[in-house]
Amino acid sequence: xxxxxxxxxxxxxxxxxxxxxxxxxxxxxxxxxxxxxxxxxxxxxxxxxxxxxxxxxxxxxxxxxxxxxxxxxxxxxxxxxxxxxxxxxxxxxxxxxxxxxxxxxxxxxxxxxxxxxxxxxxxxxxxxxxxxxxxxxxxxxxxxxxxxxxxxxxxxxxxxxxxxxxxxxxxxxxxxxxxxxxxxxxxxxxxxxxxxxxxxxxxxxxxx
Numbered sequence: 001x002x003x004x005x006x007x008x009x010x011x012x013x014x015x016x017x018x019x020x021x022x023x024x025x026x027x028x029x030x031x032x033x034x035x036x037x038x039x040x041x042x043x044x045x046x047x048x049x050x051x052x053x054x055x056x057x058x059x060x061x062x063x064x065x066x067x068x069x070x071x072x073x074x075x076x077x078x079x080x081x082x083x084x085x086x087x088x089x090x091x092x093x094x095x096x097x098x099x100x101x102x103x104x105x106x107x108x109x110x111x112x113x114x115x116x117x118x119x120x121x122x123x124x125x126x127x128x129x130x131x132x133x134x135x136x137x138x139x140x141x142x143x144x145x146x147x148x149x150x151x152x153x154x155x156x157x158x159x160x161x162x163x164x165x166x167x168x169x170x171x172x173x174x175x176x177x178x179x180x181x182x183x184x185x186x187x188x189x190x191x192x193x194x195x196x197x198x199x200x201x202x203x204x205x206x207x208x
Contacts, residue, residue: 003041004066010039012057012064015109015202019145027052058108078104083118083135087151087159087198103135103205115140117199119151119161125175126161134206136161138199149201154183155193164197171195 013023013035020032020039027049029035037043045053054061062068083101103118110116121134126149130136136149144150146166152173153159162173162183170190173183185195 003039005044005064006039006041008064008066009035009053011203012053012059013039014148014200015139016057017112017114017139017141023056026056079107079110081105081116081118081137083120085120086122087117087119087153101135103137105137105203116202119159121161125177125180126163127177129176130161130204131206134204136201137203137205139202140199142197144197144200151198151200153196153198154185155195159198 013020018026020035024030024032024035027035029049034043034045038045050061050064054064057064060068080102081104082099083103084096085098085100087096088098100120101118105116117138117140119136119138121130121132121136124132130149136151138151144164146164148164149161150164151159151161152164154173160173160183162175165172165174165182170184170186170188173185175182185193189195
């Protein structure tokens with residue numbers, strides 16, 4: 001059975017820019033292990049925890065449980081974000097002219113001065129999770145957790161979209177498609193090239 005609740009908890013947590021430890025603190029939980037278990041489907045949160053999550057995420061419990069596709073509250077209103085065909089490294093996003101589409105997000109997402117952008121997926125390196133021509137909505141950020149799917153700029157080239165794996169020696173930009181090879185960068189490479197996180201994925205949108 002698909003773990004809809006766990007996936008939506010992870011999605012909403014990521015949308016707010018929270019790691020598992022930070023969400024656990026907001027829920028007054030003694031350990032982030034509970035959040036990990038909720039998201040993996042190994043444990044079901046109590047009704048009280050579900051209500052607290054819905055309040056933090058500003059959505060309904062029915063949305064978290066997968067009973068509805070709409071998370072918007074009555075106070076929510078849509079905001080337009082630009083979708084880019086590519087993101088040249090080193091150019092401020094507001095100056096990029098390669099805007100190919102727009103997407104709407106809830107104004108609630110902007111709480112805490114958060115900013116978002118969209119990117120059209122180009123190629124098959126992140127299949128099967130992401131397909132060519134999918135649109136990803138990303139939270140602008142300069143850092144991420146290991147395992148996050150991120151838009152990353154490397155050495156002044158167009159930004160690439162990969163899963164970021166961190167270790168003590170540096171980072172690995174890992175394709176999800178096994179036919180593609182990972183990109184490995186040492187801590188020295190990260191500073192010298194440089195390698196910069198531009199944003200992490202908070203939502204996938206696919207048009208049929």
